[in-house]
Amino acid sequence: MDVFGLLGNPVGHSLSPPMHEAAYDELGLEARYVTFEPEPADIAAAIDGAEALGITGLNVTIPFKRDVLESVEADELATRIGAVNTIDFTGETPTGHNTDAVGALRALRDHDVTVEDARAVVVGAGGAGRAIAFGLADAGATVAIANRTESTAHDLAADVPNATGHGLETDELADLLADADVLVNATSVGMEEHATPVPAEALHGELAVLDAVYRPLETRLLRDAADAGATTVDGAWMLLYQGVEALELWTGRDAPVDAMNETLRAHL
Ligand code: SKM
Structure with a gap:
């Protein structure tokens, strides 16, 4: 089973879990999307831990989008923006991207x-x-x-x-x-x-x-x-498409945009 998640503090309000899990259901992927709320001082340890645990991918939200730059190999766009919202653990080292x-x-x-x-x-x-x-x-x-x-x-x-x-x-x-x-x-x-x-x-x-x-x-x-x-x-479109881009990056599959959008809007 693949485990994906969101790293932030706080994360209780996030609609990423239902949105991504709707996509896994639609694609027939055996996967879960969970939230993690580390203390700011523990962010580097959290990423090392995620890698050690075999987590496939993480989204990153406030207040950690800049902090995680030090723990990943950021791509060109994320480096220029100075913020990462998507980490991919499927390669040799964790890579950082910005799908916002x-x-x-x-x-x-x-x-x-x-x-x-x-x-x-x-x-x-x-x-x-x-x-x-x-x-x-x-x-x-x-x-x-x-x-x-x-x-x-x-x-x-x-x-x-x-x-x-x-x-x-x-x-x-x-x-x-x-x-x-x-x-x-x-x-x-x-x-x-x-x-x-x-x-x-x-x-x-x-x-x-x-x-x-x-x-x-x-x-x-x-x-x-x-x-x-x-x-x-409205802002749900931006949340939807940053999630669509992250899912496609992690899985290499076309995201089921309509299913993700319907689930997102059902939760708003
Ligand atoms: O960049 C996104 C992040 O990937 C997920 C998110 C959320 O679940 O609330 C919000 C934005 O920061």
């Missing part, structure tokens, strides 16, 4: 959003923002990164091709959005019911808006975006 970037791209493309040549605004320069900014830029988009701490946006923009860094002042954001085709919220703003990272007045009908927040599924940002006539993509 491709997850965001696939979520957008699945909704007929063209990312090549898009003018994108990414709000947030933390872990998710970094992955999404690199993903969009690698796909050919021009990326404006807006962050509450402006210097963090500038630092990230210096690493990402075709990117600029900005603060979150309303006027500057409105100017950026007026010319944009894609907006991604990569902050946690929106998890509280009425909060939004972007004023409704700055949204318009030519935008596609992806919100990385998936609880609630319909955030205030997505409601405002729909009211403005924009295309909306």
Whole structure:
């Protein structure tokens, strides 16, 4: 039996276990997906232990995505992003990958959003923002990164091709959005019911808006975006596709996307 899992702290809220196990059922794989919650000081030992126990693959979530870089051989994209969310133990040494970037791209493309040549605004320069900014830029988009701490946006923009860094002042954001085709919220703003990272007045009908927040599924940002006539993509799509990419990397099989999506949404 293959054992997969999620490394994070906390992990109790995660929907990865039912989503991945739905895929194993559909593919007829004898496998389980379990969660692990080590203390931050034990993260390197946890990865050594996972390898020794014969675990096939791990996802990694907050707060360990950077820490695990030291314990794995990270691929080029994960190294550039500076974060790993998927570890593959099937080779000689554990390898580290980042499927959050491709997850965001696939979520957008699945909704007929063209990312090549898009003018994108990414709000947030933390872990998710970094992955999404690199993903969009690698796909050919021009990326404006807006962050509450402006210097963090500038630092990230210096690493990402075709990117600029900005603060979150309303006027500057409105100017950026007026010319944009894609907006991604990569902050946690929106998890509280009425909060939004972007004023409704700055949204318009030519935008596609992806919100990385998936609880609630319909955030205030997505409601405002729909009211403005924009295309909306909820955070469950990104969670789905980062999981799809991880599963395909671990198993070499085509993921049963519909079964994973149905199970994910049934749990939300
Ligand atoms: O990057 C993903 C991770 O692979 C799984 C996850 C979860 O189960 O909540 C969230 C994201 O960090």
